[in-house]
Amino acid sequence: MAEFNTAAHLQEVLDSFSHCEDARFKEIMTSVVRHLHACVAELKLSPEEWISSVKFLTATGAICTDKRQEFILLSDLLGVSTLTVGINQHRGDDCLEETVEGPFYWKGAPELPLGADISTGVSGEKAYYYGKVLDANGCAVANALLDVWSGDGDGNYDMQLPEQTEMLARGKFRTDAQGRYSFWSIKPSYYPIPQDGPAGLMQGKLERHPNRPGHVHFKISADGFYPVNTQLFVANGPYLESDCVFGVKPSLIVNYIEHAAGITPDGKHLNSTYYSVPFDFRLTAA
């Protein structure tokens, strides 16, 4: 039998890029084509599998809207988003790790005074978040901006709630002269990614659960430091060991300390049990 010469074919495709003057684009396309060809050849992909792949990508495109990005979800579920974040982070030893931003960031949350409560109208148990923003040496970083968002105690973000047009569980906070921040929100729940599209179908066919463990998002910026996009994860919650988007880092798992009803650390009185969540963010100098 005459064998198809895969190496010569690959070279023919790569040679066709020889007039491309955008060096980075050429580099990207060369790597993409090398890996595409290697993947197809090593799998000995059948014509039926090839057309199935085409149909999968087409269905992924067909379900995308202004509010739904199935290709990002696919990237998340295959660990590509976390990989991209990881290889681009500037992180000094023992400094804060980054993780994926996810699809629920909503630009323009209000800047609020330290200690403000962003849990109004949000289902879930109250939690008091507090700590410091520090540099690598443990010195306070004043005037750092923390942009905070999370889902609620049932696992839903404001954007996902029908008829919810206002922001919920979102706010910006600036550290004081001692680098301190504090605010009230809720203890967020785990939640499933959308399962009614091709990415969810893939997840099911891989026999993987569709859940992310409960977490709060933080975008942190301060003059002289690399900006950081990260999440804090609720310790001892479900799916910490199997986050479906591979976003959990051990350094980002925090204890939610349970307190009986009564006087809170900031002198309020609560009628229900609540949590306190102490965490210091250590930034990397730019």
Place this chain on the structure above:
Amino acid sequence: MAEFNTAAHLQEVLDSFSHCEDARFKEIMTSVVRHLHACVAELKLSPEEWISSVKFLTATGAICTDKRQEFILLSDLLGVSTLTVGINQHRGDDCLEETVEGPFYWKGAPELPLGADISTGVSGEKAYYYGKVLDANGCAVANALLDVWSGDGDGNYDMQLPEQTEMLARGKFRTDAQGRYSFWSIKPSYYPIPQDGPAGLMQGKLERHPNRPGHVHFKISADGFYPVNTQLFVANGPYLESDCVFGVKPSLIVNYIEHAAGITPDGKHLNSTYYSVPFDFRLTAA
């Protein structure tokens, strides 16, 4: 600086497939994820490049319709379609090579007597196609079915002509007891792939021309032989050395022999110059 551990991250993603019971699907997803991660890591893809990739795939999906398959076009332009055909073909030494089917196959062309003319209403210079279907030893294959289609002399397929609802330049022919086939059609022109979508934009950014050389498609089947999907290319035409979908094989380039007006090989009288195109198809036994 603390480095992100790409190998550990890849392993975490692959480990998440451990419960998948569909062995082939698991094999495919493992290869896809290995190559995706290797590609992103070796490129050190930036967050901006990552979101550009997401937008490119989203735009590719958005332009797909029942009549337009931009992901197949992308696969064609990156040589993946030709690779898939190549690694799946069963081809005895010196037997017929396969190449891509392309997007213009229209099932259900009429079966016509040998010598019939499928060029009625088709722009272009007339050409008489004839030869034999043979086995690897050169023995005639009787009753082989040839399903033929091509664009016209201006580079358009019937499907692409506005308001054209009937088939043009398509037909099926069966070899006779001596393995012979013959029919009249036209000499097809080179033509550009659609350039108004993401695949065309990519092609432009790579500084590649968008053209395919002139060719006629043949799907050939016969009892006891592997079915073949192939094309014959017009020798000495433009773009033979740089087919934008990498479909040309030297063994598939055929001479279109020019003849003055007059009596044709099958005894007709033509008032214009015409071509004759002799070609024998050598099939591989199944």
